Amino acid sequence: MNKRNIIIDCDPGIDDVIAISLAIANEDKLNILGISTVAGNQSIEKVTNNALKLVSFFDKNIKVAQGSKCPLIREKTVAKYVHGDTGMGNYELPPSKFSLYSNNAITFLRDTIINADGKVTLVPIGPLTNIALLIKTFPEVVDKIELLSIMGGATIGGNRTSCAEFNVWADPEAARIVFDSNIPIVMSGLNITHQTGLDKNDISNLLNSQGAVSHMVGEILDFYLKGDHVNGGTFAPIHDACSIMYLIHPEIYEYKHMEVKVDCSEGLSRGNTVTDVRDWVTYDESYPKVLLQVNSEKFKELLIEYIYKLDRMFER
Numbered sequence: 564m565n566k567r568n569i570i571i572d573c574d575p576g577i578d579d580v581i582a583i584s585l586a587i588a589n590e591d592k593l594n595i596l597g598i599s600t601v602a603g604n605q606s607i608e609k610v611t612n613n614a615l616k617l618v619s620f621f622d623k624n625i626k627v628a629q630g631s632k633c634p635l636i637r638e639k640t641v642a643k644y645v646h647g648d649t650g651m652g653n654y655e656l657p658p659s660k661f662s663l664y665s666n667n668a669i670t671f672l673r674d675t676i677i678n679a680d681g682k683v684t685l686v687p688i689g690p691l692t693n694i695a696l697l698i699k700t701f702p703e704v705v706d707k708i709e710l711l712s713i714m715g716g717a718t719i720g721g722n723r724t725s726c727a728e729f730n731v732w733a734d735p736e737a738a739r740i741v742f743d744s745n746i747p748i749v750m751s752g753l754n755i756t757h758q759t760g761l762d763k764n765d766i767s768n769l770l771n772s773q774g775a776v777s778h779m780v781g782e783i784l785d786f787y788l789k790g791d792h793v794n795g796g797t798f799a800p801i802h803d804a805c806s807i808m809y810l811i812h813p814e815i816y817e818y819k820h821m822e823v824k825v826d827c828s829e830g831l832s833r834g835n836t837v838t839d840v841r842d843w844v845t846y847d848e849s850y851p852k853v854l855l856q857v858n859s860e861k862f863k864e865l866l867i868e869y870i871y872k873l874d875r876m877f878e879r
């Protein structure tokens with residue numbers, strides 16, 4: 564089976580780390596062409612440093628390109644309250660043995676997509692600033708982008724505010740450019756990611772594991788559990804993992820194509836993704852594929868299986 568070319572655009576970030584790890588566990592299905600970073604959970608310097616340390620932790624010299632330091636228009640904010648001062652909770656990965664491949668993620672994305680053998684799937688799991696700049700600066704890449712598997716938005720609710728998800732809230736203008744681009748999109752919003760994660764018992768098992776990868780995941784999720792207040796801190800929704808899990812196991816999800824409009828106002832509804840969930844309205848396949856339901860138990864079973872697979876792949 565041909566492997567899917569992917570580039571992960573991220574702001575690691577605890578759940579970004581798990582998404583990247585999940586992709587590495589599935590390199591038999593995914594050809595990771597690179598990682599681009601964007602300011603979001605933490606500053607661009609910190610998220611880029613985390614990405615470099617993570618690929619070094621796995622001894623994978625995956626190209627890392629540093630991207631946007633701030634949103635297109637809005638003030639930069641970070642999610643220290645969820646991901647900690649380093650962006651990795653209290654966990655300290657060893658220094659990276661690899662150096663930054665590029666300090667310009669936009670030209671890195673353009674060159675990598677244009678030169679790729681076949682189309683490329685982008686996996687944006689942070690604010691969409693880089694992706695918006697890419698398609699506005701180099702529109703010639705659009706025809707070579709197979710899919711945007713985006714973690715962002717929500718059909719209902721929010722986490723940064725009562726009605727906006729952090730990645731879209733952080734840079735709503737970028738999100739509007741991307742959602743209005745007509746590039747095929749799969750949207751993993753909070754409505755689905757709050758169904759996909761690990762509970763306190765799962766995390767305790769990982770914490771007590773002797774495996775290098777499973778223990779690291781346990782440590783960062785133990786911190787995360789205290790910051791992302793879903794179910795009163797008893798459940799860690801691993802938002803970003805959803806955008807990778809969809810690519811390797813689409814069969815565990817149910818979806819509907821629907822229009823998604825991003826609110827770019829200044830007020831309370833800033834960053835709201837208005838999704839047309841009216842069940843009597845149908846949209847064709849050119850509209851975003853919005854994930855609505857997931858087999859949560861199967862998601863958890865697969866995620867834990869892949870985490871322990873990484874222990875075996877990278878036994879110290």
Ligand code: RIB
Pocket residue numbers: 574576577578579603604642688689690714722728729730802803
């Ligand atoms: O709202 C969740 C999203 O915001 C995730 O991508 C998390 O890493 C943060 O970036």
Ligand code: CA
Pocket residue numbers: 573574575576578579604688689803
């Ligand atoms: Ca993220």
